[in-house]
Amino acid sequence: MFKKKSVLVSTLLVVAMSFNMISFNSFAEEAPDEESEVTYVLPEAPEEETEVFPEEPVVAEESADPGYKVTFALLEDWGDGYNAGVTIENTSDRVIEDWKLSMAYDAPDFTTIWNGVVESHENGVFVINNCGWNQDIPVGGSVFFGFSVGAAFNGEPTDFKNLNAKTDTQEEDYTVTYEVIADWGAGFTGQVTITNNTDKTIEDWGLEFDFANEITQIWNGIIEQHENGRYVIKNAVYNQNIPAGESVSFGFNVVAPWDNPDVTVDSSAQINDYVLTKYSEEAEALILAIYGRVIHAVNGSSIEGAVVRLREGKDNQEGDFIAEAVSTENGDVQFAVKEGDYTAEVSIDGFITGYFNVTAVEQESIEPVIMAISPVLPEGQYRIVLTWNPTPKDLDSHLDIYGEDGGKVASVFYSKKKLSSNGEVVATLDVDNTRGLGPETITIDIDNEYFKGKTLKYVAYNYSRTPVITESGATVNVYKGSVLVDTFEVPTSGSGNAWYVFDIDADGVHEVNELIQYSYSNT
Structure with a gap:
């Protein structure tokens, strides 16, 4: 604190x-x-x-x-x-x-x-x-x-x-049309439509025009001022912005007063000398939010003091940052950003710098993006970190080890969390998460003599079954030594109860990235 x-x-x-x-x-x-x-x-x-x-x-x-x-x-x-x-x-x-x-x-x-x-x-x-x-x-x-x-x-x-002061909109940026949609002699109904001809939102519109009639009732707009035949109409708040290429309309009635027969109405009169107003020359895009939570990939605890920086676009590890925040005691960070995809870079002393694809969401959303970062490893070790959406609740990490003859010789998963050889632990399931989001983490001492000539197969299994794994938003980060060596995202189409992500052998990590039907034994 x-x-x-x-x-x-x-x-x-x-x-x-x-x-x-x-x-x-x-x-x-x-x-x-x-x-x-x-x-x-x-x-x-x-x-x-x-x-x-x-x-x-x-x-x-x-x-x-x-x-x-x-x-x-x-x-x-x-x-x-x-x-x-x-x-x-x-x-x-x-x-x-x-x-x-x-x-x-x-x-x-x-x-x-x-x-x-x-x-x-x-x-x-x-x-x-x-x-x-x-x-x-x-x-x-x-x-x-x-x-x-x-x-x-x-x-x-x-x-x-x-x-933000009011300015006039350029004439070519909008079109105003007026029509009489009902006429009963003693009165009529008119409708004005404003169309945005640009590729940007017109915010907080207002319309000025001359009109040779007394408007007695209006909807979808507010009469801000009326003097000497000049009207100033303000938006009705709920329709204050005109998206690119779209329109808004407001309507009104003009009715002759019943107690003054000398006053007549003219349904043929047009609106003239109209001017559309708006706020800033370039309307801002919808502001959304990014919520993140920085956690320790090995023990699942929150990390305070991590620096989280945003770049625009997915998988973007270069260029200027657009925002920066420091994680709180609970590991939380929050950004107010425009709609779109971003890459979050997370760094703190003693940990490998992590990169996470994030998408801006509605402000009311409260589910954080889990940013699980790994402590720096010895050069001969791999660490596999699986994260996913709040549902399905339980995705399981499975590491299957195959010998030179192609037969399975061992596995690491929730039922067999440690693999040892000659008294040394060579692979561990560090975190088993059953409540959604992750992480599930496996650490491998790949330089150990045990793994020579062997191939390691990594699979993310959908233990919860529903929803299907293609809807899980699962991501796997693979670290080795002091660097992030690969990131994989689950396919969004296909069938199967598991995601076969990659193999590891003496030559490194080999992407597979396929959905499969997977089975295993707890014995």
Whole structure:
């Protein structure tokens, strides 16, 4: 556990969002970055290492027209690292939509972040984007994101700015159509359809147009403003984003007032001079999550302090990392990332660096990807590590040894966990997991005289039977000495109760990767 040394809270009021900047009648002009200068006073540090909780955060002088307030808090400080958090509070009378915060901060890259995504870190400025599910801040509400830094605390961030201001969409990026779908003389029903012509999502759409009628009822949209025949229509929240190549529609009724016969309606009137608005020029992809758990491949215990780094794409062991986290006391790591496949690199002193293919999942998912890493081995030893999905519950590792004549001479599996020769243990089943996820681990002293002239066959057997092994998501990592020498993934089609993965002989590992019907004896 980390020792708490001090807790520092400073609150900064940012006069960042005037009502005009977030109102729809200013969409036609690009809003500037929202920022203001702030002043604050830090509490004096105590002489002894004790926790300090100021009675009230020190707040900059309030403006007559505040937009939002940013509060930075040092949550935990253990000398060579710390946890901190930022709260953004909406102090305006309008929803802050699709927030994205920049801040000047003298700190290295975060080791992990939660409830936010580091979009960039350049020249001492961090840009933190929302996670999709927390993109809007209601009136009087707030959002919080936290992060860890693997270096000594060097002061709080400054110069906060909300970067997502409304902009006009290019005309060629969308199409607007209008039609009257019902007309009964004293009134009519109209429908407006907006089509996204681009290959990126249009987020938080709004539509301005001129219309020579009084809209009396609307659905799938909200009348944000109506003045001098100019309408500003806001999305209805549940339809706020228009995916690439798709459309949204809203409808309305125009009805002549029953108590004023001099007022008529004109169903032939068209909508004119329309302008579609959205937030950032490039809409962000859906933000999903990767959950991992780093464990010891030989004894199944959690590993704290492992560094887990992500690269985009499967089987990618080169190039830049896009995110980094350090495993907790329970071995857990979590990333908020865009949809897609990634490769996780896991490293810690004394262990062989491991690589694991991971896929981003919905935020609500709680099943971790097991990242079982092996301690460094003597050069003459192999280690086989099997992991899989939560179901089937029980996959079993079987190592069958065949003599030069092709006959089976020995096996290592759950019923025979050790194989000895001349008083020496030459192969062991280190971990037998029966609850899903794994690992199941076998270690082999391949340089022992016993294995000369022999072939070793490795099979993963589906003891649970259901679901079938092709749905198990099983992966086998093979280590030798100080390196990962091979990774195998179970076939996703075919039949059989077992996965025949590879053979090992004096020349190394030979891939088989087939589904088979397998049987064995416990005697």
